[in-house]
Amino acid sequence: MVHNKSVVFLKHPTEFPVVGEHFAVQAKDLNPDLKENDVLLRNLFISLDPYMRGRMRNATNSYVGGFQIGQPLNGSGVSEVVESKNASYPVGTIVTGSVGWEEYTVVAGAQGLRAIPNARNSKIPLSAHVGVLGMPGMTAYSSLKIIGQPKAGETIFISAAAGAVGQLVGQMAKRLGLRVVGSAGSDDKVEYLLKDLKFDAAFNYKKGNILENLKAAAPEGVDIYYENVGGEQLEAALEVMKLHGRVIACGMISQYNTQEPYGIRNLIQVVGKRITIRGFIVSDFAAECSADFAKDVGSWLANGEIIYKEDIAVGVDSAPDAFIGMLQGKNFGKQVVKIADL
Amino acid sequence: MVHNKSVVFLKHPTEFPVVGEHFAVQAKDLNPDLKENDVLLRNLFISLDPYMRGRMRNATNSYVGGFQIGQPLNGSGVSEVVESKNASYPVGTIVTGSVGWEEYTVVAGAQGLRAIPNARNSKIPLSAHVGVLGMPGMTAYSSLKIIGQPKAGETIFISAAAGAVGQLVGQMAKRLGLRVVGSAGSDDKVEYLLKDLKFDAAFNYKKGNILENLKAAAPEGVDIYYENVGGEQLEAALEVMKLHGRVIACGMISQYNTQEPYGIRNLIQVVGKRITIRGFIVSDFAAECSADFAKDVGSWLANGEIIYKEDIAVGVDSAPDAFIGMLQGKNFGKQVVKIADL
Numbered sequence: 001m002v003h004n005k006s007v008v009f010l011k012h013p014t015e016f017p018v019v020g021e022h023f024a025v026q027a028k029d030l031n032p033d034l035k036e037n038d039v040l041l042r043n044l045f046i047s048l049d050p051y052m053r054g055r056m057r058n059a060t061n062s063y064v065g066g067f068q069i070g071q072p073l074n075g076s077g078v079s080e081v082v083e084s085k086n087a088s089y090p091v092g093t094i095v096t097g098s099v100g101w102e103e104y105t106v107v108a109g110a111q112g113l114r115a116i117p118n119a120r121n122s123k124i125p126l127s128a129h130v131g132v133l134g135m136p137g138m139t140a141y142s143s144l145k146i147i148g149q150p151k152a153g154e155t156i157f158i159s160a161a162a163g164a165v166g167q168l169v170g171q172m173a174k175r176l177g178l179r180v181v182g183s184a185g186s187d188d189k190v191e192y193l194l195k196d197l198k199f200d201a202a203f204n205y206k207k208g209n210i211l212e213n214l215k216a217a218a219p220e221g222v223d224i225y226y227e228n229v230g231g232e233q234l235e236a237a238l239e240v241m242k243l244h245g246r247v248i249a250c251g252m253i254s255q256y257n258t259q260e261p262y263g264i265r266n267l268i269q270v271v272g273k274r275i276t277i278r279g280f281i282v283s284d285f286a287a288e289c290s291a292d293f294a295k296d297v298g299s300w301l302a303n304g305e306i307i308y309k310e311d312i313a314v315g316v317d318s319a320p321d322a323f324i325g326m327l328q329g330k331n332f333g334k335q336v337v338k339i340a341d342l
Numbered sequence: 343m344v345h346n347k348s349v350v351f352l353k354h355p356t357e358f359p360v361v362g363e364h365f366a367v368q369a370k371d372l373n374p375d376l377k378e379n380d381v382l383l384r385n386l387f388i389s390l391d392p393y394m395r396g397r398m399r400n401a402t403n404s405y406v407g408g409f410q411i412g413q414p415l416n417g418s419g420v421s422e423v424v425e426s427k428n429a430s431y432p433v434g435t436i437v438t439g440s441v442g443w444e445e446y447t448v449v450a451g452a453q454g455l456r457a458i459p460n461a462r463n464s465k466i467p468l469s470a471h472v473g474v475l476g477m478p479g480m481t482a483y484s485s486l487k488i489i490g491q492p493k494a495g496e497t498i499f500i501s502a503a504a505g506a507v508g509q510l511v512g513q514m515a516k517r518l519g520l521r522v523v524g525s526a527g528s529d530d531k532v533e534y535l536l537k538d539l540k541f542d543a544a545f546n547y548k549k550g551n552i553l554e555n556l557k558a559a560a561p562e563g564v565d566i567y568y569e570n571v572g573g574e575q576l577e578a579a580l581e582v583m584k585l586h587g588r589v590i591a592c593g594m595i596s597q598y599n600t601q602e603p604y605g606i607r608n609l610i611q612v613v614g615k616r617i618t619i620r621g622f623i624v625s626d627f628a629a630e631c632s633a634d635f636a637k638d639v640g641s642w643l644a645n646g647e648i649i650y651k652e653d654i655a656v657g658v659d660s661a662p663d664a665f666i667g668m669l670q671g672k673n674f675g676k677q678v679v680k681i682a683d684l
Binding site: 054230234249250251252255261262263264265266267268271272273274275276277278279280281284 | 576605614619622
């Protein structure tokens with residue numbers, strides 16, 4: 001028997017979710033009652049990601065299963081095995097996998113778990129396994145390569161460039177010899193892009209006219225647009241895009257919490273400039289990219305050739321507000337919640 | 343010396359072009375004065391195509407050169423060589439190539455001309471060489487194959503389905519075992535799609551709600567959208583598109599003559615459904631598809647396995663009104679102008 005606090009999904013929001021109305025922290029006793037091959041995890045970090053807003057919709061055609069009313073929200077986490085009936089995951093193993101937004105999670109059959117080798121002695125922080133070394137990192141790595149087809153000398157524009165995916169896309173594009181332009185929602189983030197990540201240009205999308213700022217930052221146009229935001233930034237990107245431009249449609253966070261979506265008025269640019277816009281989810285590219293991703297990004301991170309900023313909220317109680325803050329762009333770097341110390 | 347009537351470009355329109363203001367028929371004497379390798383053509387048919395509206399823009403980044411103020415408009419034609427200083431194109435040869443919207447055109451060096459073999463004795467009408475056997479046919483054939491990646495059992499939705507490109511796309515998709523749904527702007531055209539072209543479903547986009555009509559015509563969703571129209575039809579197509587859907591962005595005629603473009607509000611579907619939207623121009627696919635196109639479509643047409651409807655205006659004087667009518671959807675079938683009899 002353990003005492004467990006969880007963030008439970010209460011109701012489908014139509015605009016920004018509200019704590020207490022759409023999700024809330026609830027505490028109850030948990031009797032693990034493990035069966036053959038099950039494990040009980042003590043969660044250390046959970047990942048908060050924009051795509052989760054889509055799982056809050058009352059939709060039938062979402063590409064990831066929706067959250068279940070009355071159940072804890074869930075997503076990627078880093079956890080310690082504290083009880084085990086599975087020989088592959090003995091007590092003390094540190095794992096990543098899908099867990100609840102909660103202190104403890106029972107994983108039936110240890111389904112989808114992956115042990116992190118040498119976790120207790122690594123210089124790489126455990127939280128990286130749900131960020132730069134996890135789903136957001138793999139998202140950036142695979143989609144830039146496969147959809148973006150980047151070539152040295154080209155220009156890439158990345159929206160939400162200081163976010164979980166954007167900061168890695170930018171650094172990878174720099175390594176490949178591209179000119180890298182980013183947007184973010186605060187002057188601090190813009191400074192991070194320019195000084196720490198060595199972007200060639202960056203602007204605060206909340207200041208001045210987005211199209212004018214983008215034109216000034218990319219005067220010769222854009223070959224690749226890494227799309228995390230949608231709305232006005234997508235419209236501006238299409239406007240400055242060059243012939244045979246590619247739009248990597250990773251997400252459109254500006255459209256997730258509104259019932260009045262922004263109307264994109266210049267899609268005709270797709271015809272005239274022979275642009276390709278392609279949406280994806282990271283699992284589309286797993287077979288093709290997983291091995292190279294782990295090798296490349298793992299070594300870059302270990303060698304200090306790339307850096308990765310995280311925004312760490314503390315305690316399961318902080319998760320709902322941190323999630324809403326992320327949807328509003330208040331996070332600075334990849335948003336995680338630290339549930340417990342190792 | 344010949345007397346020549348031409349349609350001359352006068353001014354860049356911002357909305358629908360107006361005869362007399364933006365283009366007008368002008369007559370003058372033409373002294374061919376041919377140099378080595380030049381030919382003088384007597385034009386028989388000229389092609390009017392929606393993409394030409396883009397060439398009327400005062401734009402620097404158009405993918406085809408803009409029309410020149412004070413010069414005849416130009417495009418594909420079928421012509422007879424009536425004077426020649428080029429041994430490859432003796433007098434009497436029937437050719438296709440780029441010609442003016444006019445009765446006679448001098449083609450320096452016979453640049454870009456192609457002789458039509460057996461032209462005087464073929465059962466295939468000469469006008470087909472600017473339609474189903476020309477640029478529109480090649481457009482349909484190559485883009486359906488390369489961007490569409492059609493598979494038997496899938497559903498395709500084609501807007502402007504009775505037009506120059508759409509009618510061929512639909513018949514090719516039927517041959518490949520797809521379920522074919524089309525839209526058009528009159529009940530006559532809808533009847534043509536259903537009865538003559540054997541579409542599985544079709545609707546008049548001017549009657550009722552486009553999204554509801556499309557949902558009724560494609561209740562299980564759409565795998566491929568062949569996009570000729572843009573605006574509300576694109577929005578509806580995205581709404582009913584299935585996972586991994588493809589949008590073949592051929593044109594967006596609804597957006598060509600307006601300064602207030604329609605805002606597409608549901609592009610977020612591209613992310614959730616992992617849709618690809620790709621623009622192109624026909625020359626992108628020439629190397630890969632030209633030979634197969636000529637063989638396949640040539641034999642289907644000769645054998646009566648496909649049909650092809652043309653809307654033939656008569657006389658160079660009719661070209662401006664026919665062009666405006668085409669932009670308004672008044673043509674029924676591929677729009678050509680018959681300039682002269684052979």
